[in-house]
Amino acid sequence: MPDRPAIPREGTAADALLETMGAFGERDVDYAGGRTWSLVYWAGEAHHHLVERAFNAYMATNALNPLAFQSLKRMEREVVQMTASLLSGPETACGTMTSGGTESLLLAVKTYRDRARKKTPWIRRPNMVVPETIHVAFDKASAYFGVKKRVVPVLEDGRVDVAAMRRAIDHNTIMLAASAPQYPTGAVDPIAEIGELALAEKLPLHVDACFGGFILPWLERLGVPLEPWDFRVPGVTSMSADVHKYGYAPKGASVIVYRDMSWLRHQFFAVTGWSGGVYISPSLQGTRAGGSIAAAWASLNGLGEEGFLRLARDAWEVAERLRAGIRAIPGLRLLGRPDATIVTWAAAERGGVDVYAVADQLQAMGWSVDRQQRPPSVHCSAGAANLPVVDDYLRDLRAAVETVRANPGLAKEGEAAVYGLMAKVPVARLVKSEVLKVLEGMYGPGDGDVDLAAQDAPGGARVAELVNRFGPPVQDALDRLRRARARFRLRLRLPRLR
Ligand SMILES: Cc1ncc(COP(=O)(O)O)c(C=O)c1O
16 A cells, blocks of 8 residues: 555645646646546636636635625625526526535435425325436435436437326326436437426426536527527426536536525525524535635626627537537447537447447547447537547547457457446446445545556456356346336326325
């Protein structure tokens, strides 16, 4: 085990420290150069300096007590209201800032669970009906708050099957959710139809626009045709939108907006009997970074409509050029609908290549690659920063596909082998226990370096052995069992009491 780090006896001079830290970043992905397709939303150096200065100006402040920092309360209110207006929220719209998309989604589930506890206390096992493509934060919310996730399949175009959604609702359903757009392939769910369903069933509907909230409105203004996806749909009761994505704020900034206070009030938390005093809290966190609120405020005001439209135009051009370029590469196909700036490619149904092997090649060429599963695919969130390098990416992608075609054995090497094997292990729990070990490796006392392709990493020797032992026939049998169970459950469905 490497030496355990300790706080040095004497402090180090600022310049030396910053130089050391700069060197830490040498192996990080190149976001400013446009070689990442997710994780970072880059609006250029000048904007970066603006939000950096805004963050620093309020770095020491704490939104835990908004009465002590009226400045933060004002900026938070303004960010929430600017977001509400962008999402066509009514005059009554209200909400809070949060630390990110996941916190906003956790809160939506907690809010509707607590509301259901008040309004329909006889519901003992609450569930939420969501598309299979909804963000994984809903799994987290389900695990944290005890609201079962009822998953509805999506159609060929990546949008949820609304008829199946209707069938999945039962007397324990407390909320619906959908995405604008969903992360895996970028389709915007049919929010207008889901809104009607929500109204008919008297259920709240959360639209996860964490990704789309700060890009779809500008794309619409630029003439990209979209069906209504926000508060224009009457059944939508809340929405989440991340300022730290296409709002170009530093990480730690998202917004959750409700149609009115009758919903938001179930999000709040208050304890009056604590010896430390009366404690009220609007969201999940206790202490809240004032810097994140200030930088989000500066980002929206610094860019203005003109800045957002310019960045959206560039991001859309990247997405369109990617789509056209990928369509022209034999062996690949696009998944989903071109609703937003997400472009996802997979192997063509006939004559396709091993996606994970292509991904390894791209990574070796210095691209950051976001691998997905079911089906194996690669996700690209297009942004303005990618514009100067989009043709380089397409050239490298074409070359990578040719290399993999010429060397099919590459599918059994590197990370391709790991991902390929994980997709075949028949019992999901086995994969889960293996990937949890990755976290143990990262957060244990050691140096935290994890090599996914190593033998003892997930998908290494142990998973390979499991695949060999159980094999695809077991997987087929499990799939058949799952389908039969789902049919049986539907037949048993009880009429809802509400
Ligand atoms: C649609 C969608 N929802 C929620 C999230 C979660 O956001 P965060 O990573 O900020 O928690 C993401 C992140 O990519 C997303 O794309």
